[in-house]
Amino acid sequence: MRILLLGANGRTGTAVISEALQRGHTISALVRRPETLATYANNVSITTGSSLSKEDVTKAFASAPKSDPIKAVVSTLNNGRTSDNPWAKPTAPANLMADSVRNCVTVMKEYGVKKIVALGTVGVGSSKATRPWWFNWIIAHSNLKIAFDDHYAVQQALEAESSKDPALMWVDVRAVGLGNGEKKDVKEFGNEGQGAGWMISRKSVAAFMLDAVENSRWDGQTPVISN
DSSP, rough: OOEEEOOOOSSHHHHHHHHHHHTEEEEEEEOGGGGGGGGGGGTEEESOTTTTTTHHHHHHHHHHOOTEEEEEEEEEEOOBBBSSSSSSOOOOOTHHHHHHHHHHHHHHHHTTEEEEEEEETTTTEEEEEEEEHHHHHHHHTTHHHHHHHHHOOOOHHHHHHHHOTTTTEEEEEEEEEEEEOOOOEEEEEEETOOTTOOOEEEHHHHHHHHHHHHHHHHTTTTTTTEE
């Protein structure tokens, strides 16, 4: 199937591209700087634009061939910072993920697309209580709070949309810390994450997100995953 990928030029996004192509899917990507996907130019349909623009999202949907229309959306967007340091300066709008997802869901309705899988994080919503106090303290007192608030806003937006349209199939994947290792078996820890580890490779996350696209097992859920 053809998948519209948001965040395609990020570290997890490129892992999704590689995994999707290996599975025989086709990829459409909406990115502000298409040159960052030069490696995939022959295998990915690239639309230049921003997911914060409904018009650009519509352009990405419209650019897919009628013989291979977009059937699902995957978002690996995150609120960037100048470094991985929790106190590093943010480089993206505070509401990047939630507003992008809202735009996508609006356009999905216009095109009859019902499946969206978003990359979230453990430590938001009901999973916050399963993280140690010091972890939650760092989130609350650093610039990570901006991203975590936005991740939770994504979940709330998806829940709100599905309450209006029960046919919307969404999965908000709550991953633990992301690393650059090889793909490994993924362990699931329910929607709260009790007992979840601390790290998971981006390649493992990519595989899980595509599993979520391909079947309905996690629809309407926030599965916590780690290696």
